[in-house]
Amino acid sequence: MRIKICGLTQPDQAVAIATMGASVLGFICVKQSPRYVAPETIQTIVQALPPIDRFGVFANASLEQIKQTVALGQLSGVQLHGQESIAYCQTVRTTLPDVELIKALRIRDLKDLDQVETYAPYVDTFLLDAYHPQHLGGTGHTLDWKTLQTFRPERPWFLAGGLRPDNVAQALSLLSPDGIDLSSGVEQSPGDKNLIKVAQLLQAVKKGETLSL
């Protein structure tokens, strides 16, 4: 199970979380977000990290912005979190063939899951996040996990949206995603991660995995 901690802004916290056992760190490249980090900051953070996957989170960004950030920040993955079309996903994939391409879908109702089939041939991984009318991500809102129990995409997927150390076991008892993604559930304020909560989260996931063996 991949564990992605998203919205890192501080080098020492990123190093600590990578060392604690997270498998992916996410950097928000959306300027409107309180968790936004400039490409130069991503570069500084990434240079200090042990080996770990590094995703840049973009929303309706230009190809140039994505290319430059990937190069400077040595990103291993690009998460498209806006209204990017299938054609745009194809362009990103062709331009950056060695980078994992993740399409985030914000799920308002079950009909939104229909998009998965159409995007699947053009992306590597999906991320399901909760819908919020004003904010694209990092909202702390959960999905209705029960309604996702029949969700079996032909690509690996991350469950996101409102996961916390105290509810992740319940989510994983209902669903079997390939990864989980957390932001606000392990922070004290936007972009400022709480290492105690991260440790609790990793513990809760480990416990859940042991129970399901």
Ligand SMILES: O=C(O)c1ccccc1NCC(=O)[C@H](O)[C@H](O)COP(=O)(O)O
């Ligand atoms: O986190 C943000 O501020 C953000 C802003 C704009 C686009 C995407 C954003 N986050 C994307 C993520 O992958 C978050 O981890 C995801 O939305 C889950 O957040 P949370 O509900 O706080 O765990």
